[in-house]
Amino acid sequence: MNLSPNFTLEELTHSEVAERKNLDNTPNATEIANLTRLAGLLEQVRELLNKPIMINSGFRSKPVNDSVGSKDSSQHRIGCAADLRVPGMTPKEVVVACIAAGLPFDQIIEEFGSWTHISVTNQAADKPRGQALIIDKAGTRVFS
Numbered sequence: 001m002n003l004s005p006n007f008t009l010e011e012l013t014h015s016e017v018a019e020r021k022n023l024d025n026t027p028n029a030t031e032i033a034n035l036t037r038l039a040g041l042l043e044q045v046r047e048l049l050n051k052p053i054m055i056n057s058g059f060r061s062k063p064v065n066d067s068v069g070s071k072d073s074s075q076h077r078i079g080c081a082a083d084l085r086v087p088g089m090t091p092k093e094v095v096v097a098c099i100a101a102g103l104p105f106d107q108i109i110e111e112f113g114s115w116t117h118i119s120v121t122n123q124a125a126d127k128p129r130g131q132a133l134i135i136d137k138a139g140t141r142v143f144s
Helices: 009-013 016-021 029-049 062-067 091-101
Strands: 054-057 081-085 107-111 115-119 131-136 139-142
Touching (some): 009 029, 016 062, 029 091, 029 115, 091 107
Antiparallel strands (some): 054 081, 107 115
16 A cells, blocks of 8 residues: 555555564554654655665564564654664765755654664644654764
8 A cells, every 4th residue: 555656554554573573563553643744754865865765664563662672652662763774874864864854753863873764743733843863872962
């Protein structure tokens, strides 16, 4: 099922952990609506960068989220966040480009120098925070 021209429900719910551990990773209707909003933001990132986007992780059901050691408050749990890689770009370059373009993200995070986390608001009517962070071995801090 296409959520947008370039992103499908399958790729935003795919989980190697779920497959390996036989965990259900099926979103409900509200989570699919969130994933559709997220796909719209991912389309903006793709258009800005003019490159394909590889999704590492999108929606995570509670069992999948627990299995990867993430918090229940993670935006992945409700279909509002994706971790991605962009071929030929570092996560820092992706973050810088998205900030410079003024994309309407809720959060964007350079994580461990390996991937970029990007999210939409938890509620469609909410205003995006535009929060930019770095998470690595040194901890969590404001992106600079």
